[in-house]
Amino acid sequence: MITGKNYIGHQASASGTKVFKTFNPLLNVENDWKFTEASIQEVNEATSLASEAFKTYSKFPGPKKAEFLRAIAYEIDALGEELLDVYTSESGLPKGRAIGERGRTIGQLRAFANHVELGNWVDATIDTAEPERQPIPKVDLRKMNIPLGPVVVFGASNFPLAYSTAGGDTAAALAAGCPVIVKSHPMHAGTGELIASATVKAAKKTGMPNGVFSNLNSSGIEVGQLLVKHPNIKAVGFTGSIVGGRALYDLASQRAEPIPVFAEMGSVNPVILLPKALDNRATDIAKTYAGSITLGTGQFCTNPGLILGIKSEGLTNFANTLAKEIVNIQPTVMLHPNIIGAFEKNKTRALSQTGTQLLAGYKNEVKPNFAKQVVTTVEGDTFLNNSALHQEVFGPYSMVVQCENSSQLEDIISRLEGQLTGTIISDDNELISYSSLVNALQDRVGRIIFNGVPTGVEVCPAMVHGGPYPASTDSRFTAVGVDSIKRWVRPFSYQNWPNELLPDALKNENPIGIFRIVNGKLTKESI
Amino acid sequence: MITGKNYIGHQASASGTKVFKTFNPLLNVENDWKFTEASIQEVNEATSLASEAFKTYSKFPGPKKAEFLRAIAYEIDALGEELLDVYTSESGLPKGRAIGERGRTIGQLRAFANHVELGNWVDATIDTAEPERQPIPKVDLRKMNIPLGPVVVFGASNFPLAYSTAGGDTAAALAAGCPVIVKSHPMHAGTGELIASATVKAAKKTGMPNGVFSNLNSSGIEVGQLLVKHPNIKAVGFTGSIVGGRALYDLASQRAEPIPVFAEMGSVNPVILLPKALDNRATDIAKTYAGSITLGTGQFCTNPGLILGIKSEGLTNFANTLAKEIVNIQPTVMLHPNIIGAFEKNKTRALSQTGTQLLAGYKNEVKPNFAKQVVTTVEGDTFLNNSALHQEVFGPYSMVVQCENSSQLEDIISRLEGQLTGTIISDDNELISYSSLVNALQDRVGRIIFNGVPTGVEVCPAMVHGGPYPASTDSRFTAVGVDSIKRWVRPFSYQNWPNELLPDALKNENPIGIFRIVNGKLTKESI
The missing domain is CATH 3.40.309.10 (Aldehyde Dehydrogenase; Chain A, domain 2)
Known part of the structure; x- marks a missing residue:
């Protein structure tokens, strides 16, 4: 049932005063639901919760994050006909497309679950010490990818499921260990709320920290601007127009602490x-x-x-x-x-x-x-x-x-x-x-x-969905496929760190059995 | 012998009118050499040559780029005492440090030569077709890293060799397949010219295209600004102050086509x-x-x-x-x-x-x-x-x-x-x-x-030299170690491309014998 409320972490909330409705283009009428825009206070609460959640969520092992991602997929599926009805009412897209896109969304979540469960994505790299080296001893260095921090996701108008609330950007960020705040797309706020409710349900069921996910309604640009400028936010994902994407990129670049924006914007292909x-x-x-x-x-x-x-x-x-x-x-x-x-x-x-x-x-x-x-x-x-x-x-x-x-x-x-x-x-x-x-x-x-057509973007590791500006704001990343996780992570290096205090990915014993580059050689062996 | 000229591609050039000198802080006197600042025309020539060189250089196989990088290392070594003398005269740093830093510079060039010769850095990922898949056939997709385009490098005052003319940023960019234009650091323009002469000599000897490398003198900020704003330039590397790095980042972000800037700026550690x-x-x-x-x-x-x-x-x-x-x-x-x-x-x-x-x-x-x-x-x-x-x-x-x-x-x-x-x-x-x-x-x-000291940055794959802003402008990359090549590349995907026209890294036969992810499995096997 659609309430029109935001999700501030695990909590449904509607403290603001502005409301808006979505539109059924097929029937050419407004839909009945009234959505309450997030207030400044709710924006701040969501970002505070996200930063707090990051402290624990960023350290969760792969299988725990995988459980969460799979639970989201399960809960989306469990929304059943209601999701399909709301989706078609808010987009005019046919039911078959809704089913297909739901499948794609679920598939993406599961692909990321498998990806982080496997664990190779951290790109573990180890150079062991050489205490006898001349003229100076070589230290022990161990590097892996860690999450950037809370990520804000702006969903696409044209993909109410697969590139929106729990779509590719969100799945990739959650897989990386980044809490996500979604600025819900105003054209399909009801679809967004249903997906958000499924995500929050999954978060609660799998014991995720409050604030790992929030969903904020807004029909204007203020909420999005507040989010992108907020010091707690460490990266932005966007799918939409060049004008919209560039505006967010400019805002993020002008911050005292600039943050990366991956905006996938139009293309004439x-x-x-x-x-x-x-x-x-x-x-x-x-x-x-x-x-x-x-x-x-x-x-x-x-x-x-x-x-x-x-x-x-x-x-x-x-x-x-x-x-x-x-x-x-x-x-x-x-x-x-x-x-x-x-x-x-x-x-x-x-x-x-x-x-x-x-x-x-x-x-x-x-x-x-x-x-x-x-x-x-x-x-x-x-x-x-x-x-x-x-x-x-x-x-x-x-x-x-x-x-x-x-x-x-x-x-x-x-x-x-x-x-x-x-x-x-x-x-x-x-x-x-x-x-x-x-x-x-x-x-x-x-x-x-x-000899094909550009339409039809296969979700697989070898896909690149991105490209030189203005196709995207940073051609060094893809928005589709498991490698899209790279947008939300940074390499981090431990020097001479005690083995027992290292993350599992970098311990001598390689307890999670991942591929690592050890002294220049790719191997699954322990040290 | 120091001429004070720029290198516009393979050619020494000094068409400008402004000159400047470097300074010997130990003797507290100006050095004798006069350096001619690059003119606007020379800046434009260098960028045109770089774009033209990119067309061929970007396609060179790993071993050919490796030959170039090793030749640079050889020619730097062959500069002998003159390099050490000019280095110490322009920096006040002791000869021992000059020798050590030269060794590091040569070591970095050779490490990148080995890296691109090995070839795994392209992260080849292949998903083969499934023509019978329902409801729609799966296409064949093959992804690898390709170079971004011409890169401008701003050297560091405090590392006249290892983080300047043919230092880490340049070595990484050349390894990636990107032509490099160095904005020479005015405090050690003589050292820069010697290294540039060695690089150009190596480029000629190994048959590299004219424009694969240029070295521009400038004591002010104009030449750097022209370079960063030039449409032919596709990325920027910088080592220096927060004020300087941020200014370049802002300039690059405000372009009609924004480009990535990796600036490594100060830190209190x-x-x-x-x-x-x-x-x-x-x-x-x-x-x-x-x-x-x-x-x-x-x-x-x-x-x-x-x-x-x-x-x-x-x-x-x-x-x-x-x-x-x-x-x-x-x-x-x-x-x-x-x-x-x-x-x-x-x-x-x-x-x-x-x-x-x-x-x-x-x-x-x-x-x-x-x-x-x-x-x-x-x-x-x-x-x-x-x-x-x-x-x-x-x-x-x-x-x-x-x-x-x-x-x-x-x-x-x-x-x-x-x-x-x-x-x-x-x-x-x-x-x-x-x-x-x-x-x-x-x-x-x-x-x-x-239990150590932060000084002493080991050059090895597991090093991260970078960090959250303002340590760097993008914490998702490192400035030291072979993975610093990732700053200058983007993933690129071929769909249903004929096997014989694919780059070697993606051909069925895996002719260069690299690790690839084929249908989700890491392997060196052919398809």
């Missing part, structure tokens, strides 16, 4: 169509991309918003087929009136740029909040000279850039902003002749795809 | 004296610390500037012995008149704070630029309430804080700014009763030392 592939299968590619562009009403961060090819009969065929296919797809609803408002505005802005031509757009009447998909085209020269065309139009939109030749194509790629993904559609041995183009693309992206 | 240790061996500890405080004229970033104990007969004995010992040590010269100027100013400021008492200070006349060491003492309460006392006094200075009880001691520790190191002097089983104090200290530092 360029797709390069190589000539032979276009010659041989332009129609098939176009059909595939019509689907990818409109998947989930184009609301994935990996939506292909930019398609680049060299002028040819093949590219013309591709564009014509894409135009034909895209209008046959039944429009779907967007997450919120604000989201579709921005889509319409950005689409209009893109279409109003000199040289942009409409390839095709859905024309029939649609229900409120349903997005009419559009594909446009532009000459390579025009694109190069107008950076407004490089910006993301979040929603079912893509632009086909018709380049004069491969040198212009490469020039365009090398001038793109940072991207989450880049895709190359290529035939047989065609790719080998485009190595400098591939290198230029690699330089701009976090993940490169061969 | 707190030392905690536990009661039993003081009871049993206050005199010995004091003698050891008199040496550590004055080592290298107190010009190490790990100099113990703050000593904390609980009021007791033992602490009084310690303070008295320290006072007696410290004045018996022969003063030594500081690096530069500016450095000793700042030392005198900060010492006076610390002594002028209400409640600060002089324990002892060297009183006799000294030669110009020689530092008169000082130790002071203060009550715990006074220290807690005056943050001015928490600031570093760079040089042979330390303050003994006399705490009322262990709770005040812990309170002080928990309110310290971030530190490179924390040291605990303890007897036998004493430490086990102070676990919350140890935890508080861990929270504030990058390295914790048992």
Whole structure:
């Protein structure tokens, strides 16, 4: 049952006075629940509890944190139909998507549970002493990763489960040993509250300290700003727009003690169509991309918003087929009136740029909040000279850039902003002749795809979901996969520390049986 | 032979008009050489060359980069006596220190050569495809670390070799595959030029691209600012003061495309004296610390500037012995008149704070630029309430804080700014009763030392040289040891990429024989 309250640690709380509601875009009405925004006092309580919880939680062994993470997964599952109903009511996304995303969320929590239970993630590194070394003795040094401290997580509008309350950022931070304060996304505050209730239930059941997790409601920016500026907070995770992510990054960088912000922000996910592939299968590619562009009403961060090819009969065929296919797809609803408002505005802005031509757009009447998909085209020269065309139009939109030749194509790629993904559609041995183009693309992206679509982000250790700015604020980390834990940890070194007082990961006996680098050699052996 | 020129890639160059000289603090005279500051045009040339060099250098296999790094080490060694002479003339540091630091520099270069030759540092992670998976097939994903791009390195005043031109930051960046532009430290521009000449010679001999390394002279801040703001630059390494490091961090954070800055900035390196240790061996500890405080004229970033104990007969004995010992040590010269100027100013400021008492200070006349060491003492309460006392006094200075009880001691520790190191002097089983104090200290530092001195930073994989702000701008990295390479790399993922076009590290056959995580299992096996 949704109460509209915040969770300040284990405690439901609503001491503030401002309330807001969420919106059902499919029915085009407000939902009934009233959410109370967190007060300044509640923000301060949550941060105090988080700092206090950090003292014990940061020292918990892997299996204890794993138990907590698995309990969260269990409690989310146990929310049953209510979660699915609230999710669909607050997002307009279909029930199948809700089930899929719930599975992904649970899967992520369990993957992190396994990861910290296994324990190798601490990157234990040991250099033993050499008391006889000349000219000076060598000391004993032992290094491992430890958690940074309380982390604030800002959930994504487009992933109410997998990248929100107990999504990837939260799971990674809790796995690392960092308490988490979620600034709940106002578009799906009810979904957030349910997940928060499951998380708090799991925390209580598994004996976690009060304050290991809090969930704060807010429809404005004040609560988020207070959190990011608060001295108790040691890192920030964010998924959302460039404007939002950059604002938080700036705020965090300007603190007396700057803290790291990992913000995963938009991307146009360029797709390069190589000539032979276009010659041989332009129609098939176009059909595939019509689907990818409109998947989930184009609301994935990996939506292909930019398609680049060299002028040819093949590219013309591709564009014509894409135009034909895209209008046959039944429009779907967007997450919120604000989201579709921005889509319409950005689409209009893109279409109003000199040289942009409409390839095709859905024309029939649609229900409120349903997005009419559009594909446009532009000459390579025009694109190069107008950076407004490089910006993301979040929603079912893509632009086909018709380049004069491969040198212009490469020039365009090398001038793109940072991207989450880049895709190359290529035939047989065609790719080998485009190595400098591939290198230029690699330089701009976090993940490169061969003959596929960028949509669909596999959650696995080898995934990189991130990339050069503005795809993310720090390309040295990924937001997806178990390695995303690295965002929330720092290396820590013990010098000549008594063996019995070292953490298990660094003890001579290697009691938890992890891989360690001992005097330069990777081994599970004891010392 | 010193020419006073910059190296713009492989080319010596001096197109600017501003010149400056370095200073011999021991003789208290300017050195003869005239250094020409890099012009704006030269800055732009260096960054263009670096970007161009990155295209090829970033793809070089480990052994080829290793050859370059070893050649730099060889050429530095081949500089022979001239390097030692210029080093001592520009720093006042003794020849023995010059030889030791040269050995460390060469050792670091060779350690990185071995590291990239071995190749495990790319953290290769492979998840193979599952075409039959339901409901959707699993794609093939392969991840490895790749270099960020051109890196700007700002060398340290106090380590003209090991943390300057071809020091730790440069060696790590070159090992990663990043071209380096050094903003040469104006206090030892001659030493810098010699090392740059050796590096360029090595680059030419081993066939490295022009622009893989540049060395720019400057006595002011303009050249550094131009470099950090330049769009071609993708990361910054800095060793120096908090003011300098923070200014660069702010500049980099405010760019249209923010870039990571790893700045290793000062630290007071707190030392905690536990009661039993003081009871049993206050005199010995004091003698050891008199040496550590004055080592290298107190010009190490790990100099113990703050000593904390609980009021007791033992602490009084310690303070008295320290006072007696410290004045018996022969003063030594500081690096530069500016450095000793700042030392005198900060010492006076610390002594002028209400409640600060002089324990002892060297009183006799000294030669110009020689530092008169000082130790002071203060009550715990006074220290807690005056943050001015928490600031570093760079040089042979330390303050003994006399705490009322262990709770005040812990309170002080928990309110310290971030530190490179924390040291605990303890007897036998004493430490086990102070676990919350140890935890508080861990929270504030990058390295914790048992019964030792913080000075002396072992270069080995298990070292952490960094720590919470302001010890460094990002506690998630270390500046010393092979893992410092992680500052300059990002993970990159290939999806469904043809095996023959993958980098060797990710090919099925594992041709370079590295450890990889394949479907969750760490292995050297092929796929």
